[in-house]
Amino acid sequence: MVSTHPIRVEQSGSQYISQDVNSHTSPNQQLLPLTARVNQDDHLEIGGCDVKALVEKFGSPLYILDEQTLRTTCRQYRDRFQQYYPGESQVLYASKAWSCLAVCAIAHSEGLGIDVVSGGELYTALQAGVKPEVIYFHGNNKSLEELKLGIESGCNIVADNWHELQMLVELGQQAQAPIPVMLRLTPGIECHTHEYIRTGHLDSKFGFDPNELDDVFAFVRDNPVLNCIGLHAHIGSQIFERQPHRDLAAVMVEWLSKAASFGLHVGELNVGGGLGIKYTETDDPPSIAEWVKPICEVVQAACEAENLPLPKLLSEPGRSLIGTACVTAYTVGSSKTVPDIRTYVAVDGGMSDNPRPITYQSVYRAVVANKMSVPATETVTVAGKHCESGDVVIKNAQLPPTQAGDILVVLATGAYNYSMASNYNRLPRPAAVLVADGEANVILRRETYQELIANDNLPEKLLQR
Numbered sequence: 158m159v160s161t162h163p164i165r166v167e168q169s170g171s172q173y174i175s176q177d178v179n180s181h182t183s184p185n186q187q188l189l190p191l192t193a194r195v196n197q198d199d200h201l202e203i204g205g206c207d208v209k210a211l212v213e214k215f216g217s218p219l220y221i222l223d224e225q226t227l228r229t230t231c232r233q234y235r236d237r238f239q240q241y242y243p244g245e246s247q248v249l250y251a252s253k254a255w256s257c258l259a260v261c262a263i264a265h266s267e268g269l270g271i272d273v274v275s276g277g278e279l280y281t282a283l284q285a286g287v288k289p290e291v292i293y294f295h296g297n298n299k300s301l302e303e304l305k306l307g308i309e310s311g312c313n314i315v316a317d318n319w320h321e322l323q324m325l326v327e328l329g330q331q332a333q334a335p336i337p338v339m340l341r342l343t344p345g346i347e348c349h350t351h352e353y354i355r356t357g358h359l360d361s362k363f364g365f366d367p368n369e370l371d372d373v374f375a376f377v378r379d380n381p382v383l384n385c386i387g388l389h390a391h392i393g394s395q396i397f398e399r400q401p402h403r404d405l406a407a408v409m410v411e412w413l414s415k416a417a418s419f420g421l422h423v424g425e426l427n428v429g430g431g432l433g434i435k436y437t438e439t440d441d442p443p444s445i446a447e448w449v450k451p452i453c454e455v456v457q458a459a460c461e462a463e464n465l466p467l468p469k470l471l472s473e474p475g476r477s478l479i480g481t482a483c484v485t486a487y488t489v490g491s492s493k494t495v496p497d498i499r500t501y502v503a504v505d506g507g508m509s510d511n512p513r514p515i516t517y518q519s520v521y522r523a524v525v526a527n528k529m530s531v532p533a534t535e536t537v538t539v540a541g542k543h544c545e546s547g548d549v550v551i552k553n554a555q556l557p558p559t560q561a562g563d564i565l566v567v568l569a570t571g572a573y574n575y576s577m578a579s580n581y582n583r584l585p586r587p588a589a590v591l592v593a594d595g596e597a598n599v600i601l602r603r604e605t606y607q608e609l610i611a612n613d614n615l616p617e618k619l620l621q622r
């Protein structure tokens with residue numbers, strides 16, 4: 158039963174998260190999925206499902222994906238573009254954030270297309286029933302086989318470099334119709350985010366340098382097997398600033414105008430993704446509307462100023478679509494107090510199911526799902542179970558006193574957790590369930606030990622006789 162107990166949690170005192178579930182903010186500005194509640198047993202509930210009961214049924218660790226939150230962000234993006242942009246628009250889900258059949262199918266059912274960056278992501282989107290016309294295939298080093306798969310499937314190819322353009326021309330000579338190609342350009346726009354997830358500055362492995370624009374446009378114009386449908390740029394991820402995307406929109410319209418001077422009538426502009434989400438109470442990202450509106454305004458005003466028809470406006474958010482929709486539930490095991498230094502509380506996962514803390518020093522928040530109203534009086538370090546000292550999920554987490562068997566839930570793990578998960582130390586990857594209206598459906602089965610060795614091969618000479 159859904160409780161009326163709102164989640165009101167402070168830094169210290171009662172547990173962490175504080176969320177006004179009736180507020181008009183976007184999910185990306187909240188720490189918890191929209192359906193999070195505390196039930197009569199003082200347990201966290203998501204999508205009408207008791208989190209402790211989910212772990213009992215589906216095992217631990219467990220990714221729990223809230224369908225309502227995911228659908229809400231999809232709709233917010235789609236509707237805000239329709240509201241603020243007078244031309245046509247298309248939102249694509251950047252499936253690198255979490256690529257699996259169910260997630261692609263949900264995004265597509267909300268009218269979104271899919272951005273893929275590998276043959277594997279493309280295959281997943283196609284198998285999920287996504288129409289190829291709304292699949293855009295990125296990547297700075299697509300193989301010939303991947304390009305062939307992309308062309309045969311009928312999706313749009315985002316050409317990243319000269320090597321690829323040349324391969325596309327060769328492939329185009331055997332194709333029935335011109336290949337729909339977007340050009341990815343590097344805008345030279347800096348934004349403040351982690352160095353590894355910045356992509357728009359000039360020293361980037363992605364995209365054509367804007368100084369090469371004349372040559373690129375001339376090449377595409379002179380090769381009729383290529384149909385240049387649009388221009389693309391992406392400046393980075395987990396961005397809170399608003400100016401970089403305004404600048405990007407303006408620069409991209411200048412490119413459009415230059416393309417027109419080459420006789421190329423480029424109909425689509427894709428401004429990428431990058432909107433950040435709230436991982437801690439001090440993070441303050443713009444809402445989806447606050448991100449979409451200025452982009453639409455700048456593109457519209459710049460096109461009017463340049464006397465250009467409005468292009469179809471594409472965007473491809475990943476993190477802000479799915480990040481807040483998922484939490485990861487772990488079971489607490491051992492703990493260790495190092496006197497005068499810290500207490501470690503270990504959980505049954507870690508860097509294999511969430512490599513973000515060790516990779517980017519990302520900070521997360523957690524609650525204890527079976528003790529929601531117990532005050533967070535302890536400061537502990539939540540450690541993973543991997544054979545690596547750096548395998549820390551959260552440093553200095555504020556939690557209620559914990560004991561073995563408690564269910565620790567790390568928030569906002571929807572983006573770049575499962576998709577970057579590994580089998581380090583041969584841990585099977587966790588299961589994922591989709592929760593909605595009190596029902597939980599498995600969308601990713603937990604890996605088994607047999608699956609872990611499924612691709613191993615023991616050469617004859619090593620067999621123990």
Ligand code: LLP
Nearest residue numbers: 251391394395430431432473474475476573
């Ligand atoms: N489009 C392109 C071309 C991208 O490279 C990316 C992200 C996106 C869209 C989606 O960006 P988003 O809306 O999710 O910020 N693993 C890192 C993030 C890497 C992002 C890579 N590209 C992390 O865990 O923070």
